[in-house]
Structure formats: structure tokens, C-alpha cells
Amino acid sequence: MTKASFTAVLVANRGEIACRILRTVQAQGMRGLVVYHAADAATPAIAMADTAIEISGATPVGAYLDAAQIIEKAKAAGVDAIHPGYGFLSENADFARAVAEAGMAFIGPTPEAIELMGDKVRARQFVADNGFPVAPSAIEDDDPETFVERARAVGAPLLIKPSAGGGGKGMRIVRNLALLEEEIERGRSEGERYFGDGRLYAERYIERPRHIEVQVLGDAAGNVVHVFERECSVQRRFQKIVEESPSPGLTIRERANICEVAAGIARAAGYRNAGTVEFIYGQGEFFFLEMNTRLQVEHPVTEEVTGIDLVAEQLRIAAGEPLGYGQDAVKSHGHAIELRLYAEDAARDFAPTTGPLLAFRPPDNARVDAGVGEGGAVSANFDPMIAKVIVHAEDRQAAIAKAKAAMHDFVVLGCKTNAAFLARLMDDPDFVSGDVHTGMLADKPELAADPSLEDATSSVLLGAAALSLRPVRDAAEAVPELHAAIGHWRN
Amino acid sequence: MLHHLTIDDMPHSIWLSRSEEEYCLHHEGRAIPVSLTQGTAGRCSLCIGGVKHPLTMVSSGDTVFVHFKGNAYNIAFSDAVTFFAQAGGGSADDVITAPMPGAVVSVNVASGDSVNEGDVLAIIESMKLETALKAPRNGIIEAVSYEPGQTFERDAVLVKLVLEDD
Numbered sequence: 281m282t283k284a285s286f287t288a289v290l291v292a293n294r295g296e297i298a299c300r301i302l303r304t305v306q307a308q309g310m311r312g313l314v315v316y317h318a319a320d321a322a323t324p325a326i327a328m329a330d331t332a333i334e335i336s337g338a339t340p341v342g343a344y345l346d347a348a349q350i351i352e353k354a355k356a357a358g359v360d361a362i363h364p365g366y367g368f369l370s371e372n373a374d375f376a377r378a379v380a381e382a383g384m385a386f387i388g389p390t391p392e393a394i395e396l397m398g399d400k401v402r403a404r405q406f407v408a409d410n411g412f413p414v415a416p417s418a419i420e421d422d423d424p425e426t427f428v429e430r431a432r433a434v435g436a437p438l439l440i441k442p443s444a445g446g447g448g449k450g451m452r453i454v455r456n457l458a459l460l461e462e463e464i465e466r467g468r469s470e471g472e473r474y475f476g477d478g479r480l481y482a483e484r485y486i487e488r489p490r491h492i493e494v495q496v497l498g499d500a501a502g503n504v505v506h507v508f509e510r511e512c513s514v515q516r517r518f519q520k521i522v523e524e525s526p527s528p529g530l531t532i533r534e535r536a537n538i539c540e541v542a543a544g545i546a547r548a549a550g551y552r553n554a555g556t557v558e559f560i561y562g563q564g565e566f567f568f569l570e571m572n573t574r575l576q577v578e579h580p581v582t583e584e585v586t587g588i589d590l591v592a593e594q595l596r597i598a599a600g601e602p603l604g605y606g607q608d609a610v611k612s613h614g615h616a617i618e619l620r621l622y623a624e625d626a627a628r629d630f631a632p633t634t635g636p637l638l639a640f641r642p643p644d645n646a647r648v649d650a651g652v653g654e655g656g657a658v659s660a661n662f663d664p665m666i667a668k669v670i671v672h673a674e675d676r677q678a679a680i681a682k683a684k685a686a687m688h689d690f691v692v693l694g695c696k697t698n699a700a701f702l703a704r705l706m707d708d709p710d711f712v713s714g715d716v717h718t719g720m721l722a723d724k725p726e727l728a729a730d731p732s733l734e735d736a737t738s739s740v741l742l743g744a745a746a747l748s749l750r751p752v753r754d755a756a757e758a759v760p761e762l763h764a765a766i767g768h769w770r771n
Numbered sequence: 772m773l774h775h776l777t778i779d780d781m782p783h784s785i786w787l788s789r790s791e792e793e794y795c796l797h798h799e800g801r802a803i804p805v806s807l808t809q810g811t812a813g814r815c816s817l818c819i820g821g822v823k824h825p826l827t828m829v830s831s832g833d834t835v836f837v838h839f840k841g842n843a844y845n846i847a848f849s850d851a852v853t854f855f856a857q858a859g860g861g862s863a864d865d866v867i868t869a870p871m872p873g874a875v876v877s878v879n880v881a882s883g884d885s886v887n888e889g890d891v892l893a894i895i896e897s898m899k900l901e902t903a904l905k906a907p908r909n910g911i912i913e914a915v916s917y918e919p920g921q922t923f924e925r926d927a928v929l930v931k932l933v934l935e936d937d
Contacts (some may be wrong), residue, residue, distance in 0.1 A: 339920065408796075634872040634899065634924050638829040638836055639813060660872035660897070660922045688841035693813075693821045701840045733778065737839065741778055741823045743796045743805035744817045745835040745846040746787045748828065752848070755772040756787035756794060 285308045285599035286361045286385065290333075290354045291315070291325075293365030294344060295651030296667060297575070298325035301363050304591040313359055316351055317343040319661050324653050333357060340661040344368045347375045351382050354519075356420075358482050361385040361598060363591075367663070370574040371398055382674055387598040389553045389573045389643045396549060397571040407568045410543055410548040414558065415567040417483035419443070428464060431482040432457055437483035440464060442471030442478070443583050449474045453485055484674075486562035488717035491515070493558040494542030495582045497593055498551040506543040507582050507590070508612045509535060513716040514705070516630050521698070521721075522705065523578035524617045525585050528676060528714025529561065543607070545571065553597050554579075554590055577620070577668070580649060584616035584672040615679040616672045619687060619702045623664040626701035626728040632664040632668070635695030643689035645682065658695045666697070676714070680706050701728060777847045867904050867930040873897030875917045880930070883911045892930050893917075904929060 288311040291298045298314050305312040314329040317340040323706065326332045333353045337343030344350075347369055354362055362379050364370035364387070373391040380386055388394070397403045408414045418430035421443065432437060436457050442450040450470035452769065454463045468478040495507040511527035512520040526535060541559035545568065558569040558575050580588050588610070597603070625635045636657045642648035650667035652658065658666060671682040671692065684706035687699050704727060705711055710720065733741075746752045776783050785798045787805070796803045808816045813829045827838040833848040876894040880886060886906040893904045910932040917929055 316872070336917050482848060629870045636831070638831055639827060639838070641827070660874060660924070664795075691838040691843075693827065693829050693838055693843055694831065696843065696845070703841050715872045731782070731901035738783065739796065739798065739803050739805075739819060740817050740826070740839060741804065741837055741844055741846055742776060742783060742785050742798055743819065744807060744815070744826060744828055744837055745776060745848075746774070746796055747783060747794060747805060747807040747817075747837055748830060748846050749774075749833070752774050752785075753776070
């Protein structure tokens with residue numbers, strides 16, 4: 281669409297996100313390079329890159345975290361920008377600084393923004409100081425004398441936690457403020473028993489919380505727009521597995537409000553490049569959780585509803601170009617859903633699986649961002665996410681139907697995946713009605729269990745297997761000969 | 772001749788017969804006429820009583836992987852010994868296997884060491900979660916198969932104890 285922002289861009293990442301970034305880099309006429317550890321030598325990103333540079337490390341993950349080695353190889357290859365993707369070095373301020381010092385552009389925010397948002401306590405204070413909502417809380421240490429009063433002022437329901445605590449020990453939910461002092465005493469004695477420390481912390485408790493986040497873009501001149509929200513409440517083991525936009529849980533007014541607050545936080549921080557402001561939402565209220573200073577795994581749902589290529593925007597902004605449009609130009613159309621395909625066994629508590637990809641056949645009629653291909657393998661070296669399936673339709677109901685069909689048609693053989701689980705999830709009445717919250721999957725263990733095999737299905741499976749297994753077929757071939765022989769004797 | 776197959780670790784016994792026109796699958800007292808039409812790249816169609824069931828199938832060694840109606844299944848041909856061990860839920864106390872794929876963090880024992888039940892033999896890591904592998908009984912270590920830093924697959928034998936006859 282525009283002139284190339286850079287001549288050559290190095291992707292300091294792997295898997296599906298390396299492919300995703302290379303796609304835009306190359307489409308815009310720039311050279312796309314990638315670094316890789318030998319364990320990834322046969323992956324699609326390596327085949328796709330104009331140049332692939334091998335890096336080494338004590339472990340494969342260690343290689344991708346080796347900032348000095350990556351910068352040195354990038355310089356030697358003559359690239360003028362580095363895209364860190366997500367994970368690995370993407371939120372490492374020292375890396376961002378070192379890339380700039382080496383004379384290349386870091387495709388992401390300033391090191392100062394990474395540092396501010398990377399410190400969760402500082403970030404929360406910054407957001408509160410700028411007048412944006414953080415969950416009301418009271419810290420006993422601030423002023424022990426007034427703790428009860430301040431906790432009461434936070435309002436019910438209230439969560440009391442030991443300051444020294446963790447793992448849910450000593451946590452108490454107070455729904456009736458008349459019991460506040462009694463509960464504080466119990467929390468204190470539990471804190472003393474478990475942690476040898478009775479100091480407490482109280483914060484607003486959100487029942488059935490939703491995780492809603494807002495994509496933002498900012499340029500070097502201080503222009504900031506939001507690119508609407510993503511609902512990411514469906515999680516297992518605190519990790520998102522389904523993301524969608526728009527959120528089915530917000531009214532039009534709430535949506536406008538949460539998006540405007542996110543843009544306001546980014547503006548206050550002087551935020552440059554793409555970022556995501558995460559909120560916790562419940563009972564009509566929302567509070568700042570944290571800001572991710574990078575491209576997110578789930579960015580495609582935003583791209584699908586807005587038509588904006590977020591990687592292209594990141595490249596333009598990093599090259600110093602202005603956004604060139606205002607908030608009014610950012611429109612959201614229809615509904616998009618992303619399902620994360622993981623190599624894991626849903627029925628075994630989502631334990632990761634490994635294996636060869638004897639068949640890997642993405643469905644038609646869906647955008648599939650994959651980091652592996654048929655003939656490859658899933659190893660225990662990296663995160664077990666192997667692909668993202670993204671669908672876009674006129675409305676949510678149509679998007680759910682498309683997502684379900686896509687998971688149904690996605691053929692992966694040789695390594696167990698969560699495809700069938702995700703397809704079942706698309707039929708769950710609570711998901712279909714949009715009544716989701718972060719504890720939803722934990723509340724529905726039956727959804728993760730393998731459905732029992734029907735007789736008709738086992739007949740098909742055993743029939744197909746029997747006819748293709750040599751020893752079984754050979755044994756059957758021997759039988760008619762025997763019958764024939766018996767027949768001859770009878771004659 | 773009876774064959775032992777497992778569908779996702781669930782044991783099934785079958786046999787296949789052949790008449791002049793077709794094959795017949797015998798399973799749990801039923802005789803089911805079956806025929807298979809193979810297409811390209813593993814796409815095939817299994818016909819039962821005139822009804823065609825499209826599926827995708829690939830095999831690797833004695834295992835057949837089938838994608839059917841949105842589900843992926845793993846059908847393994849096993850010898851009688853393995854089969855009855857699985858069917859009986861039998862587990863050996865003499866080997867310590869990996870509960871999931873991961874990497875070895877540390878190894879606390881070497882072959883020849885004597886250990887007591889509950890002793891930590893090794894620490895493994897999967898998905899950033901550390902797990903201690905403990906001795907299932909008192910005994911002598913026969914072999915430790917992995918070194919720290921090495922990765923392994925699920926069910927890999929990590930530590931072996933010397934067999935005891937009592």
C-alpha cells in the first residue's frame with residue numbers, strides 16, 4: 281500500500297508469529313530475515329524467509345533469548361530493523377535499547393514504555409494517578425490504624441489476602457460488610473499460621489470476571505487510536521484459548537468507554553507502536569490489569585474486524601511515519617473469533633503432547649496462522665501452540681458456526697491436539713450465549729473429557745484400521761483359502 | 772485369528788474374515804461387512820452396509836491415525852502381552868516413566884545406588900512446572916536414561932530399578 285518502511289527486517293522469533301510477520305514484511309517489498317535454532321531448521325518460517333540465520337544456545341529457548349548474539353548477527357546481515365514478535369525478547373527494555381544503539385530500529389515501543397508497563401506496581405500507580413480505573417484496594421501497611429475503615433470504603437464484595445501470601449491460602453471473600461472485622465481477624469490468623477505474617481491486603485472482588493483487552497496504536501508524534509477490544513475470557517490454566525471481537529458482554533456504551541480509557545492510558549504514557557491494555561470486567565465495572573507492550577498472539581481478530589494489518593502499522597510507526605488517520609477512520613465490521621490449536625490432551629488436564637505431524641491439513645474458509653507443516657513435528661522444546669484458526673463473519677452466531685466447521689475440518693494426525701475440544705466448546709450453551717468468564721472452563725470439566733465412543737464410530741475405526749494393518753489383513757486372506765481347501769476335500 | 776487393537780488406549784479384540792465379495796469385521800459378537808476405498812493423500816472412505824464414511828488415515832509402524840467426523844484417533848496394533856497389561860491396568864514398579872513430555876532438570880541418583888521408597892530420583896520440568904520423580908519402592912537403581920537438559924517424550928522410561936524376585 282505504501283513505500284517500504286525498511287530495506288531488510290529481521291524477525292527475532294519463531295513459529296507462527298515469525299511466519300505472520302514475514303508475510304507482511306515481504307508483501308511490502310522488504311527483505312524478511314529470521315533467526316533460528318537448529319531444532320527449528322525444518323519449520324515453515326525458515327523456508328519462507330529470504331535469509332535464515334542460525335543461532336545457538338544451551339537450549340533452543342536460550343538461543344532465542346540471546347540478545348547479544350541476535351543483534352550481532354542482525355548487524356552482520358545488514359538489516360535495518362528487528363521485529364521481536366511476542367514472548368522471548370519482545371518486552372525486554374535492554375534489548376530494545378541495544379537494538380537502537382546498534383543502529384537498527386526496534387519494531388515496538390520505547391524502552392521507557394516497556395519499563396513502565398513491565399513493572400506491574402508502577403504501571404498500576406501510573407494508571408491510577410492519571411485518573412483511570414484500577415481495582416479499588418486497601419493495603420494495611422499504608423496505615424494500619426485505618427485499615428478496617430479503608431477496606432470498608434472499597435465496598436463489597438471484597439477479597440482479603442495476606443500481604444505475604446500466595447496460592448490462595450488465607451484468602452477470604454467478604455460479601456457482607458457487617459462481617460468485615462470478623463473476617464479480617466480470621467484472615468490475619470490464617471496469614472500468621474501459613475506465612476508467619478498477619479498483614480493484610482483488601483481489594484474489590486470481581487465475581488465471574490471477564491478478561492477484556494483493547495488494542496492501541498500510537499505514533500512518535502503522540503497520535504493514539506484504539507483499534508477496538510478483544511474478549512479473551514475463555515482460558516485454561518490462566519492461558520487464553522479463544523479470543524473474539526467484539527466482546528459479547530459489553531453494551532455499546534461500555535464498549536466505547538473501555539476503548540476510550542485504553543486510548544487515554546496509552547496517550548498518557550506517550551505510547552508509541554502497537555500495544556494492548558488489559559482490563560478485568562464484571563458487573564458493569566472495569567479495572568486496569570496491565571499493558572502488554574508488544575504484538576499479541578490474538579491480534580488477528582482485530583485485523584479481521586477492522587481490516588487493519590497491525591504488523592504493517594508497526595513497521596510504518598517504527599520507521600517514523602505518522603499514523604495518518606484519526607479515531608473516526610477505525611471501523612469494526614462483523615465478528616471475528618480466534619481458536620488456538622494446541623498440541624495437548626484436554627482430557628488429561630490439558631497436558632502438552634508431542635509427536636510427528638503425519639498429516640497437517642488446515643481447513644478452507646478460515647485464516648490459519650500456523651508455525652508448523654505436514655512432515656514436521658511437535659517437540660517439547662517450545663510452547664505447544666501450533667496454529668491459530670481465525671474466522672470472520674457478519675455476526676457472532678455465523679462466526680461460531682464457521683469456527684466450529686473449521687475445527688471439525690482441521691486434520692492433524694500423529695500428535696494429539698485440542699481441535700475436537702474447541703469444536704465442542706463452540707456448541708457450549710454458555711459460550712453460544714456469550715456468558716463467559718475466566719473460570720468458565722474450570723467450572724465445566726465435563727467439556728474437556730473425551731466423549732465416549734459410539735459403537736458405530738468404533739466399527740468405522742476398527743474396520744478402517746483392520747483393512748490397512750498388514751497382519752490383520754494377511755490373516756483374513758488365509759481364511760478363504762482354508763475354506764476353499766475344505767471345500768475341495770468335501771468334493 | 773483374534774487381533775488386539777487399542778483405540779486411544781482402550782483395548783478392543785477383533786478379527787477379520789473374507790468371503791468372495793467382501794471383508795467382514797468381527798467385534799464384540801457382531802459381524803460387520805466392511806470395505807475400504809483409498810483416495811489420495813490418506814483420504815479414504817470406509818463403507819459399512821452401503822453407507823460411506825469419509826475419513827483421513829495415515830499409518831506409522833503398527834499405529835493407524837484416523838481423522839473421522841472432526842476427531843482424531845490413534846489405533847494401535849499391539850501384541851498380546853502389551854494388550855493384556857493395558858487391559859488389566861497393570862503397571863510395573865520397576866520403571867519410572869515420564870507422565871508428560873518435558874526436560875530433565877536434575878538427576879539425584881546413579882546406577883548402583885540403593886534407594887528407599889519416596890526418595891527423589893530426578894526432577895523434571897514440563898510447561899514450566901517442576902515435578903519430583905520418586906522411588907516407587909525400596910531398591911537398587913539399574914539405569915538412569917537421561918542427563919540434565921535432555922528432553923523426553925511422554926511415557927519415556929527415565930529411571931529403571933533392578934528387578935527383585937520375592
